[in-house]
Amino acid sequence: MNRTNRVCALLGMDLPIIQAGMVWCSGWELASAVSGAGALGVLGAGSMYPKVLRDQIEKVKKAVPGKPFAVNVPLLYPAVEEHMASIAELGVPIVFTSAGNPRVWTSYLHERGIKVVHVVSSVKFALKAQDAGVDAVVAEGFEAGGHNGREETTTMCLVPAVSDACDIPVIAAGGLHDGRSILAAMMLGAEAVQLGSRFVATPESSAHRAFKEAVLAAGEGSTSLEMKNITPVRLLHNDFARQVIQAQQSGATDEELHLLLGRGRAKRGMFEGDLTEGELEIGQISAMLDSLEPASDLVRRLAEECRTLGGPALGGRFDF
């Protein structure tokens, strides 16, 4: 464990690099590979039935015994109580919460010795999370994939603002994919980083092969933040996304958009590989990804790039 970095000391990793917990894309194989390489692997519980999550937790524990790992729980998930009970019972050391009020579960988790990190997209919510007693926040910028904030604040603007406002450590997310961007985020005040899209583009991600290929094929302007009046989400442009954009432009009501979205589209797109009608969530940085890379190689490369480019100028933040 790296004790000079506050996030590493808190969560127990060697490297201040976190793989985002993502619906349909981050199961036990990805989380284990990442944690095994010295970073932090995270299961995305938002797409798992309670029974599936239990099974996935057991598999990570077996694959990388003694290594830290986490579960990401969107707090609006219907079976959140069952998830939290499994997490406590099975000894998960860290929970990332998102999309909900951090006050509701933080004490429960802390009483069971579990660290809590909350994902935010604004200073306002970062301060609420800090007040709720969470151990750290992820400050996630507009360029990130999936669900996002209404303020549309980018990583470049969000990270310094949240770092200035909070005493607890800040983990940057959104638009990060290589050593340069990791160090840039740390220069802005982050003490660790969370990468999502880059980890979708690994063989270990549970995303469908066809979705991964679509991610690698993405270029400039291939994603945009849509459904801003309901729940803002960054989508990869496909037939479904174009239907959403068109509906919005012709003044569709929230109800009409809900109806268009329907149910199960994210699974259909990202897990089952329906690139036409499925919902495909990925970050802007997909434009820079052009090949799959095994997760452990990726973690080692990121660390090496940081060591080469960084060093003393970052005030010891990346000395390892």
Next chain:
Amino acid sequence: MNRTNRVCALLGMDLPIIQAGMVWCSGWELASAVSGAGALGVLGAGSMYPKVLRDQIEKVKKAVPGKPFAVNVPLLYPAVEEHMASIAELGVPIVFTSAGNPRVWTSYLHERGIKVVHVVSSVKFALKAQDAGVDAVVAEGFEAGGHNGREETTTMCLVPAVSDACDIPVIAAGGLHDGRSILAAMMLGAEAVQLGSRFVATPESSAHRAFKEAVLAAGEGSTSLEMKNITPVRLLHNDFARQVIQAQQSGATDEELHLLLGRGRAKRGMFEGDLTEGELEIGQISAMLDSLEPASDLVRRLAEECRTLGGPALGGRFDF
């Protein structure tokens, strides 16, 4: 002049810091103060009649003799030919072009010994500008104020992509306001930076006092990119911006939006201080600005912050 930095060596400054040329906000007082402090001051010609621009150029030359300065010319400006003739005649050493095809004027300017920098918001346009022979590009992210790209690519995603694609130097813009963000941009591959909003919040900016106060009062989510189907522009939310947002949401046509925008709104808002009906253009980073700072103090503080935080780890990019 700093010869170890490619942008400084090209344009002749001591510091790789550029004040953006902005309509209604950057006249001779601001440009002179910035150039006088060792950075690069830029006149925003997009809001000037030909006669006004000539007068402004003469005033900068008189205020900071021998110092480099530039003029920003939006290439769609109606009187672009008169502007270019004045620039050549009066010996302006550098032109920043934007909003148009860089191929049209680059040879004309180069034949007269004038350096050309083109502002882009995508890799595609950066490569077109490089092919057109410009000397450097400004890669401006989604978070920047004023007119912007349709791809909505943020500074964090845009700067590494443009840096990888281009051989000519890349100047980062969008979301930059302090030493941390300048160094972050350089870590991403930029060799210099351009700051806009931060320089609006100076006593020397020609913006109306009421607009400056509105900029300082801006918070998270106070700006957004609007009129995406016409010409995307980041607006500070006021009555006018809310009318635009409402019109878009109820499916207004491009023609209806043009009609709503009308003429002269930018002048009315930023120069005349009509905070209700005027068009107010500013970047997301306005949320972090809380006081006016004299431009020369600002330049010195930015340089000092970079020296303190940066150094050898940036590969000599910020050694001065």
